[in-house]
Amino acid sequence: MKQALELNINGLTYDVVVSPREILADVLREKLGLIGTKKGCGQGDCGTCTVLIDGRPYLSCITLALSCKGKEILTIEGMEKDGELHPIQKSYIKNGAVQCGFCTPGMIMSSKALLDENPKPTEMEIRRALEGNLCRCTGYTKIVEAVQNVKQGGKE
Amino acid sequence: MHLPQFQYSAPKTSDEVEALLAEQKDKAKILAGGTDLIVQMKEKAHRPEFIIDITGIESLSKINYDNGKGCTIGSATKIENIEKTDVIKEKYAALSKGASVIGSTQIRAMATIGGNTCNASPCADTVSPLVVFGAKVNITSKNGKRDVLLEKFIKNNGVTDLNPDEFVESFTLEEPWPNSGSAYEYMGLRNAMEIDMVNFAANIAMDGDKIKDIRLAMGSVSPVPLRGTKAEEMLKGQVPTDELIEKAAKACSDASIPIDDIRASADYRREIVGVLAKRVIKKALASIKK
Numbered sequence: 001m002k003q004a005l006e007l008n009i010n011g012l013t014y015d016v017v018v019s020p021r022e023i024l025a026d027v028l029r030e031k032l033g034l035i036g037t038k039k040g041c042g043q044g045d046c047g048t049c050t051v052l053i054d055g056r057p058y059l060s061c062i063t064l065a066l067s068c069k070g071k072e073i074l075t076i077e078g079m080e081k082d083g084e085l086h087p088i089q090k091s092y093i094k095n096g097a098v099q100c101g102f103c104t105p106g107m108i109m110s111s112k113a114l115l116d117e118n119p120k121p122t123e124m125e126i127r128r129a130l131e132g133n134l135c136r137c138t139g140y141t142k143i144v145e146a147v148q149n150v151k152q153g154g155k156e
Numbered sequence: 157m158h159l160p161q162f163q164y165s166a167p168k169t170s171d172e173v174e175a176l177l178a179e180q181k182d183k184a185k186i187l188a189g190g191t192d193l194i195v196q197m198k199e200k201a202h203r204p205e206f207i208i209d210i211t212g213i214e215s216l217s218k219i220n221y222d223n224g225k226g227c228t229i230g231s232a233t234k235i236e237n238i239e240k241t242d243v244i245k246e247k248y249a250a251l252s253k254g255a256s257v258i259g260s261t262q263i264r265a266m267a268t269i270g271g272n273t274c275n276a277s278p279c280a281d282t283v284s285p286l287v288v289f290g291a292k293v294n295i296t297s298k299n300g301k302r303d304v305l306l307e308k309f310i311k312n313n314g315v316t317d318l319n320p321d322e323f324v325e326s327f328t329l330e331e332p333w334p335n336s337g338s339a340y341e342y343m344g345l346r347n348a349m350e351i352d353m354v355n356f357a358a359n360i361a362m363d364g365d366k367i368k369d370i371r372l373a374m375g376s377v378s379p380v381p382l383r384g385t386k387a388e389e390m391l392k393g394q395v396p397t398d399e400l401i402e403k404a405a406k407a408c409s410d411a412s413i414p415i416d417d418i419r420a421s422a423d424y425r426r427e428i429v430g431v432l433a434k435r436v437i438k439k440a441l442a443s444i445k446k
Contacts, residue, residue: 001163020164020207023194042157043195045349047262056236056265062194063266066164067187067209110261131348132260 010078047133076105099137231270288359333361337443
């Protein structure tokens with residue numbers, strides 16, 4: 001049975017009507033037009049669908065929308081502020097960490113979760129934090145460099 | 157991939173969960189992190205009519221250490237909290253290590269200890285550590301409470317002792333033995349998102365230079381958690397020399413009943429049981445604070 005649901009996404013409140021079987025990734029993309037969050041494997045393996053829920057990285061393709069009631073969701077769209085890209089996004093671009101771009105939103109959200117907890121991570125800490133995000137293009141080296149080179153530990 | 161239809165509820169108390177299960181019984185499934193359940197539902201392996209989301213019940217996600225009495229861990233406690241909480245790292249190191257190697261960063265943020273155990277996969281990384289700490293599973297239903305030793309709770313690959321109207325509230329780990337240390341290792345092809353082909357946990361207490369108490373548990377080499385009972389008997393009351401540890405490791409290898417599958421052959425797994433047994437026993441011994 002469909003239910004009305006209030007979702008707090010990127011600081012804004014969205015009203016949606018969802019059936020219990022709807023996953024967060026689909027609600028973001030299909031109902032709210034927030035297509036920055038991508039769908040890859042659909043089963044929690046590739047990390048492409050990663051969003052932050054209450055600051056922690058979650059796989060939106062295996063998260064029920066209804067279970068997000070009362071939580072703070074941050075998607076890639078919420079990273080820019082007043083038209084300016086977040087330091088993490090700037091670093092990814094500057095360090096050549098974006099090729100096809102499909103893994104990038106998920107990578108950036110996982111990077112943010114890491115830097116919020118640990119502003120100066122070592123290479124191994126970065127690789128471990130991003131171990132749930134697959135990239136087929138870059139070979140990860142530039143992504144690791146991008147996270148290492150984020151200015152101000154990722155704070156705006 | 158789409159989920160089948162179901163009804164969803166998110167109760168706020170254990171009592172509400174009990175009431176829902178009393179009514180819905182085996183038509184319902186408990187949802188915690190969803191990292192197993194939702195994936196399995198997408199694969200149509202499960203088609204519950206009702207989903208009971210327990211992540212909103214605060215009392216189910218607490219870690220409570222009572223000095224001298226042991227530790228109670230709520231079934232909805234996130235794997236990443238089990239990995240990072242100081243009391244688990246210090247007193248139940250094998251469990252913190254087991255939690256730390258589950259899945260990926262995201263999986264550890266979502267998944268729970270209740271899910272990892274009740275999913276009852278032979279490779280579950282929290283199970284072997286819980287077994288060596290003598291963990292009990294605290295089960296509740298409208299008809300009352302009961303507790304079962306985790307080793308007995310898991311009955312087969314994917315099968316637990318839970319009745320349709322019951323759910324797991326928490327796990328109780330015994331107070332660590334004085335002068336003891338623990339360790340956990342797994343063998344797999346990848347560093348993350350890996351289903352291990354063998355895992356091994358040890359909990360050892362010393363009295364002078366002799367082993368006073370010991371529990372060894374291996375995973376992925378039997379449908380249920382497997383204690384290295386023969387090896388434990390060999391080592392208990394003895395000085396753990398390299399030679400004796402080697403013999404004990406072989407006993408663990410011989411006791412294992414692995415299968416051939418896509419991840420490894422039974423022969424290789426049997427060999428690796430011996431390798432990990434030695435490694436983990438030595439690591440556990442080395443970690444005992446002088």
